[in-house]
Amino acid sequence: MAQHKGELNFLSRSDGSALYSIDDTVILASVHGPSDVKVSNRKHDGLHLDVCFSPRTGSSNIGEKTIEAIITHTIKQCLLAHLHPRAGVTLTIQEMQSGGLDLSVSINASCLALLDAGIQMSTTFAAVTCCLTSDDVCIVEPSEIELKESKAVLTYVFDGTKMDVITTHQEGAFDCKQLLKCLAKCKTVAKDV
């Protein structure tokens, strides 16, 4: 397995923060909340979640927006939102170093940051990325070079209690039977994460 490192309470001014890295991909997540939220975003029965992903270079465009959407929906499933009505949580994700595993590192960092902030969650979650090479070999947590040469990249997010799949994200085409094989491999790695 690749080298995982996580550090909590990295920032002094935020309610919760975490710095997570897998090999060369380093991502910082910071959580503020539960706190005030704009009247237009206020929900009477739950928490409003705002996710902002900043890339290392350049400004935020459509690619980043899709990452934000995936992370928002994944976290919404695990947060106990009804405990904080009319409040909001802001999650800011800053990419410090890119090694190709942005999505899964961001999700893992977000989980740790939310835990550090003390926001009630129904379950923790772990993300694992694997890639499928042209010889149908499934490599879990590939390096940047392996990613470039692979024919498909899959990211799965598993929940902490039952190890069911919360989120999947896939790019690249491959045979249907490979899906379950990769899923099973990722599950075993997720247990360690």
Next chain:
Amino acid sequence: MTALNAWKVIEPDSFYRSFIEKQQRPDERKWLEARPVTLKVSSITTADGSATVRLGNTTVVCGVKAEISVPDLREPNKGFIIPNIELHPCCSPTVKTGPPGEKAMVTSQFLAKVIESCNVIDKKTLCIVPNKLSWCLYCDVICLDYDGNLGDASLLALVAALQDTTLPKVEFDEETEKIVVENEKTEKLKVLSRPISTTITLYSSDIHLLDPTAEDESEGNGEITLVLKDSNTLGLTHKSGGQMVTPDNLQKFMDLAKKRVKELTKIMNKAFKT
């Protein structure tokens, strides 16, 4: 009748649940029954290729416009395909005027990823003269009526419009750097694969609804989309949060998706024959 409508407005959860418990949905479909699909190609005469898809009430129009541009320095022998989906306020009360919202952006990105992952068109065929000229296909997908399942409808429209696209011949004189575009559109665009997507809403851990309407999507707890390139190759899976699924369910979804591929491929072939 008004009492029923009042129940739907005041307590939408229990109204919807009363149908689900009887293995049905408010539009009289079973859980795993899809809506009828109509596909019409060449609906827009001013575009180089177009298709209109009606998936139940969801109406989506795709138009492909080709423009000549300079290839990217990093890929000098490849052209461009740029899909873009627009959700106009007329399609749903949840869509407002202004910059594209999350749904439009996520779906545009989804279409772009499918084109890339499933190798729908070989970008090298879009190159006219390496390093100098290439075609840039702008695929604009417009949603006129949003009643759920935007992903499936827009992908179907996009692939059909690409298959319908014809491009004119271009002559490039190396010495004078003059570009001559013929008036007649004679070259049919070669589509290498026709991916089909299947969206399933997850209402609860055991109840899965195929081809959701807008009501199904708002009552359900997340969706999963599977894109199959042909009956055995999985092009893309997308599931953003929502109800958790087990690997057995994933297998069930894949079988549903395979069936859907057969049905929609038949409809596509029929639309192109007429």
